[in-house]
Amino acid sequence: MARYGLTVRDEAGGDAKEFVDRLRAGEPKAFEELVVTYQHRVFGVALRMLRNAAEAEEVSQEAFLRAHRALADFRGDAKLSTWLYAIVSRLCLTRLASGERRMVRQGEEILMRLANSEGDPSDALERGEVEAALHRAIAELPEDRRIVVVLRDLEGLSYEEIAQALDLELGTVRSRLHRARMDLKDKMERFLP
């Protein structure tokens, strides 16, 4: 959470009740605080999953709007962050599974080729070879494993929170994460000391 340099309300193990109450009451200022607080994390998940900034913004906006519409029904069983991750994760997986993604996938391939151009000095300067390889390795993961890696290793959710957000069994989360890390380790082997 501290990665984004933001004050996260649920960091201490639970959302402030007062804040949740304001959200559920439909207070505009509270919703604005919610968007400001979680914008980068929600957008980050969408971008890691979709690999397209415009599409990631579209999905992130939709995630917040859905949250806005459903805030009155938010019971507080999960943390606000987990709830938001669940919304954006499902939106991403749905979009990835839909036919609308065909054109974007072509764009992804172009991005991957760019990341693959090891001899390109500008690319190496800008992003770094290791980082480019890591992005490519993540992008090549199957979607069901990629979302688990993103939520666990990039967003820092616990196994239980991932299971709750993706509506999976804990064992399924554990095995998918293990296989995803194995794939990443194999692909990043040459960069490891």
Add this chain to the structure above:
Amino acid sequence: MNYHETRDWLSPYLDEALSADERARIDAHLQDCTECRGELDRFRQTLTLLHRLDPPRAPVGFVDRVLAQARPLPWYRRWVARVFLPLPVKLPIEAAALVMLSIGAVYLFQRTPELRQAAREETPQATVRSETRTSPPPASSPEGFRARSAEPESDKLKLQRKVAGAKPPLPSSEPVKPSESVPAPSVQAEAKKEEQAAGSVAAPRSSDLRAPAAPSPASPPAQNRADVSKERAQDSASPLLRPSGAAKSALGTAIVAGRLAVKDREAAEQALSDLLNRLKATELSRRRDSTGLVVEVLVSKDAYPELTQGLARIGSWTLEAEPAELPAQVPMRLRLLE
């Protein structure tokens, strides 16, 4: 715990997501297995690389865009959006519906006599006034003469009935406005025609057949009433000028009607055409009916006497109707009989 089992648990082991018992068993295996320790190191280094990735940041203005979409629109904008948006879809549909509705309304109105009747009955006074003021372009003009001649008989009769019902004849002593006391000439003529058809014995007044002079704004109502009374007196004093019933029915809106009996019709037609040309009279129509050839002409008041003399030369000219005073342009209906 063997080599393969341990490798399956390395990931949760790194995440400290194992129970104390599971963790102790893996620790025990790792102490004895260098390969698994190496694998664990590679896992740890891979995770270190992952954690080094910079987190993406939402684009500038993201919050504003989300809040703008989440903010409820004012009621009028919601209404406009519901009615008109998306424009490319809804606007053509709405325009087409409006056009079809208009066409349907006009069609229904034209095809339903009751509706037209109701529309007229709502404003009978206005109908009569507008008829008096605007319509008949004076009968002395060709347009007015033609237009009234072409008017369907049934509509005229309906109009007559309404006018008669809405505005009964007023006593001459009652002061009324000219436009109210004197209905449109064509209307009066038609009303008389209806009376004739009903067997009325009352003789028609030639003033009814008089050319409708355009109402002069300068002439006061009293003057107008005096003219009407004068004409009525003249009419009653000259019964010879009253058109017969048959003549009236054939007369329509012409103010002068006559019968021209000839022996050679073709020669008479040619002679009539020559005469009209010579007098610069306008031939408005020429048609044949069961009784003979009917010619409608418009002749100037000055040329009128010469025309009647010329007609008398062509054949046996019998005057059936003629008003006391002739307008500047005299409409005539000639019936050529063989």
